[in-house]
Amino acid sequence: MKTYPVKKNETIEIDIIDLTHEGLGVGKVDGYPLFIENSLPGEKVKALVLKVGNKFGYGKVLERLTDSPDRVELTDESLLRTGIAPLQHMTYEAQLLFKQKQVENVLNKISKMPDVPVLPSVGMANPVGYRNKAQIPVRKVNRELETGFYRKNSHDLVPITDFYIQDPVIDQAIVTVRDIMRRFSVKPYDEAEHTGNLRQIIIRRGHYSHQMMVVLVTRTEKIFKHEQIVEVILKELPEVVSIIHNINPDKTNVILGKESRVLYGQNYIEDQLLGKTYRISAPSFYQVNTEQTEYLYQTAMDFAGLTKDDIVIDAYCGIGTIALSLADRVKHVYGVEIVKEAIEDATINAFHNEIDNVTFKAGSAENLMKQWKESGIDPSVLVVDPPRKGLTPSFIETAVEMAPERIVYISCNPATLARDLKLFGSDYEVKKIQPIDLFPQTAHVEAVALLVKVV
Known part of the structure; x- marks a missing residue:
């Protein structure tokens, strides 16, 4: 049986000497690489060994013993745990040099x-709040319909309301639609049982036009009281020009199903890029x-x-x-x-x-x-x-x-x-x-x- 310089669940002190292309800190024990999230070159950390493989292992920071000058305070640890913003602990200048x-x-x-x-x-100039599109899974958490993002390497939903890198107007719109769905007792999708209905909330917003599209992805062809839901969405989100119902009945990680219907307005939003105007539909790459x-x-x-x-x-x-x-x-x-x-x-x-x-x-x-x-x-x-x-x-x-x-x-x-x-x-x-x-x-x-x- 092969032995390694470290063992799973062992606590070690280690110097971080490099970063992987994914932004994980790299430390070595007798030449054996350990990849450690939320660590930067120049730092010494106390780490817990989480996984040991043939060529490298993974660890978790328990305590930072020294700090890199490139470190900034975390905005939200959930953004690391879900992989939404894996470099948020680095100064932006260091991120650009890393790339x-x-x-x-x-x-x-x-x-x-x-x-x-x-x-x-x-x-x-302002490296946050830039995403003009959000695809947010919907699941039941603590017995109610919740939005957020999956913990890395799992399908466990972490509730999140501020996604940091998304247009903050989109973040607020997600919360608004989530609360409307709760009000109308819409059942969230259960991936394990393949029951429930609402799978995803997708929002697109024009950077210049501010036109907004809401896409509701469901497991079944029906959304209970969808006329009233549309009415409330339009009242609470006046930028909305398009509401799409997408049906995805399959057991799959693919977000959009093959069938869509327009619940309100048109099947696209428009926005500008270098002075030209583009129609952007729900499945369009933009x-x-x-x-x-x-x-x-x-x-x-x-x-x-x-x-x-x-x-x-x-x-x-x-x-x-x-x-x-x-x-x-x-x-x-x-x-x-x-x-x-x-x-x-x-x-x-x-x-x-x-x-x-x-x-x-x-x-x-x-x-x-x-x-x-x-x-x-x-x-x-x-x-x-x-x-x-x-x-x-x-x-x-x-x-x-x-x-x-x-x-x-x-x-x-x-x-x-x-x-x-x-x-x-x-x-x-x-x-x-x-x-x-x-x-x-x-x-x-x-x-x-x-x-x-x-x-």
């Missing part, structure tokens, strides 16, 4: 590109930090060095936010997205913004890019904004064959960004990378990379 180093580390380790300039992370998204897109456009002669392909275009943001700077934009409904939204958004030099198509980016090239379309710029899993090797092969002069890669995962940059090989030179903090108080980091074709 810059994340990008530098993966460039060194994964893509072997230590010489690529990684610029200092761009943060927010960046949750509007202020930083504008900076992200502006950086992408600046990196691309756009001119009126440029033809641009926007792969993974979603509802068209990037394509429409840059359309007035270039000759034409071609947007491609695998989700048909997103392309329908993008086409509507182009129409309402009176933009006619864009073409949106639903389908596989690789296939459509090949078709466009065969039909004589020769893009000078390719913009990619893939999901966390990054680009596929076949997409990168197609992009290299298409040979745009510049590629702007917007990434939400530094590890897959580094992997993909390496796959572009000798065909493209990575000029610079700009980390941008779209998710303050969390370990997530967005980055914009500029690749230029090697002639």
Whole structure:
């Protein structure tokens, strides 16, 4: 039986020497790493060993014996326990430096590109209260309907009313809707028994428009007294322009079901991004930090060095936010997205913004890019904004064959960004990378990379 330098439930004193990419403190006992929440490099802590594995273990701080100069007081320990704000114990300056180093580390380790300039992370003037969307589970706690968030690695609901990183108006709206549901004796969902009804409350609010959408996700097709509930929601939340009932009857962790109906108003809200107006429906992907998204897109456009002669392909275009943001700077934009409904939204958004030099198509980016090239379309710029899993090797092969002069890669995962940059090989030179903090108080980091074709 293998032995380790520490044992489960043992209390130890340990020096914190580093942070994981998730923001956990790292200490070592005879070379064996322990990952410890709410600890920072430079601190000495008394810790309880919670779990011991083959390569590393986990611990919990019982007492801090020394404090890092980068430490700030916790706003609410529940935000750590649920993982909502895992970096809230760090100064914001330290968070930004941590995210810059994340990008530098993966460039060194994964893509072997230590010489690529990684610029200092761009943060927010006010790095709290930024999220324009909330998806809040509903469960029974202490015999009443409650809202909050799950404790990490569990489905135990921790009641929370101030989510810290969400628009405070949204936080208050969640409490208002929760109290209305209690008033009408709506039964909260019981995950273990698959009984009860109300599963989630989702709220979207326009950063500029202040239009609000309320989505009630239920297990069954009926909400008892829904007409009266709608009437009270509208009275108590005057910003609401859309109330949606979504039905999700399945035993699943997926939040939204396939069927929705409008209980009030329209099935979307509108908001602005870089001066353009977008329709945002309940299932639409829309960046949750509007202020930083504008900076992200502006950086992408600046990196691309756009001119009126440029033809641009926007792969993974979603509802068209990037394509429409840059359309007035270039000759034409071609947007491609695998989700048909997103392309329908993008086409509507182009129409309402009176933009006619864009073409949106639903389908596989690789296939459509090949078709466009065969039909004589020769893009000078390719913009990619893939999901966390990054680009596929076949997409990168197609992009290299298409040979745009510049590629702007917007990434939400530094590890897959580094992997993909390496796959572009000798065909493209990575000029610079700009980390941008779209998710303050969390370990997530967005980055914009500029690749230029090697002639």
